[in-house]
Amino acid sequence: MLAYQIPSATARAVLRDIAKPEPGPGQIRVEIRACGLNFADLLMQKGTYQDTPPAPFTLGLEIAGIVDAVGPGVVHFGPGDRVAVYSGQGGLAEFGVFDADRAVMLPSSCSFEEAAAIQIAYGTSHIALDHRARLQPGETLLVTGAAGGVGLTAVEIGRLMGATVIAQARGADKLTVAKVAGADHLIDADEDLRQRVLDLGGADVVYDAIGGDVFKAAFRATNPEGRLLPIGFAGGEVPQIPANHLMVKNLTVIGVYIGGYLKFRPEIVRNSFETLFRWHAEGRIKPHVSHVLPLSKVADGMDLLRARKSTGKVVITP
Known part of the structure; x- marks a missing residue:
């Protein structure tokens, strides 16, 4: 079978022909129909992701497909079942073996491509806004990088949870995508983020996928007792948070890592x-x-992420 692998710690990712894996105890083998790409795939290729597996390994964190075989002890899934799996690795291949407890049954209403696009992006935003930040109806949510893979889902889920959503993204096309997803207010990346947010009454919850100067501006526009969620650092700089400023405004910075x-x-x-x-x-x-x-x-798909030329998700169909 074909798989997009990192063959060694010093080698670039390549498409290789490898043996089809066999499921072990508690595992299922899935014929992969779709795999969502994530910024983490880029970091794994550089060896800078916090959960980069030892080489050789196959890239691809989230998949959807059809169960092809089950290992000993698996009772909730069988051949022919449509499943979605947050795999962590192994998704960019024709087949993959995964722990059954990472899989959920896929409803017939959901296509494989949609299922591969839902798990990490929507799961991150749902857990961040609901379980971690406890976003409340009527609060104001600021989403930076709002047309990206996770940012767009935060706009959609924030609106579903009853928040007023401020979306920041670069350019009219990306802002239009955020507006369609439910954003109430739009801010272009070239505008003064801090001032624009303050003019709208400030943010109660900040969902930041960019980091760097964008996080700093959002931090300064957060209301007292606000909550800040550093989701990612697409801008390349991990922000340093001044603890004394947290004290003055009674702010809370909340870590979120779905994995x-x-x-x-x-x-x-x-x-x-x-x-x-x-x-x-x-x-x-x-x-x-x-x-x-x-x-x-798949290399073209990675380039789309790297150059930020995609909106929402890029999905690979083996």
Whole structure:
């Protein structure tokens, strides 16, 4: 089978022909129909992601497909089942073996491409805004990088939770995407973010996917007792947070890493995914997929992420 792998710690990712894996105890083998790309895939290629596996390994963190075989002890899934799996790795291949407890059954209303686009982006935003920040109806939510893979889902979920959503993104096209997702106010990346947010009454919750100067401006526009969620650092700079400023305004900075919950509270992730797939079946969320590419074009998909030329998700269909 074909797989997009990092062959060694010093080698670039390449498409390789490898043996089809066999499921072990508690595992399922999935014929992969779709795999969502994530910024973490880029970091893994540089070896800078916090959960980069030892080489050789196959890239691809979230997949959807059809169960092809099950290992000993698996009782909740069988061949032919449509599933979504937050795999962590192994998704950019024709087949993959994954722990069954990372899988959820996929409703018939959800396509494989949509399922591959929902898990990490929507799961991160749902857990961040609901479980961690406790976003309340009537509060103001600021989302930076609002047309990106996770930012766009934060706009959509924030609106579903009853918040007033301020979306910041670069350019009219990306701001239009955020508006369609439910943003109430739009701020171009070239504008003075701090002043614009303050003019709108300040932010109660900040969902920041950019870092650097954008986080600093958002920090200064946060209302007293506000909560800040540093989700990612697409701008390249991890912000340093002045603790004395936290004290003055009684602010809270909240860490969120969806993958971490798989290690100590996996039910948080599973419950979130079940909620999200139910919302999808009810028509309450609709993933935005800007590009669908075959496995042979996965490098092009990575380039789209790297150059920030995509909106929503890029999905690979092996």
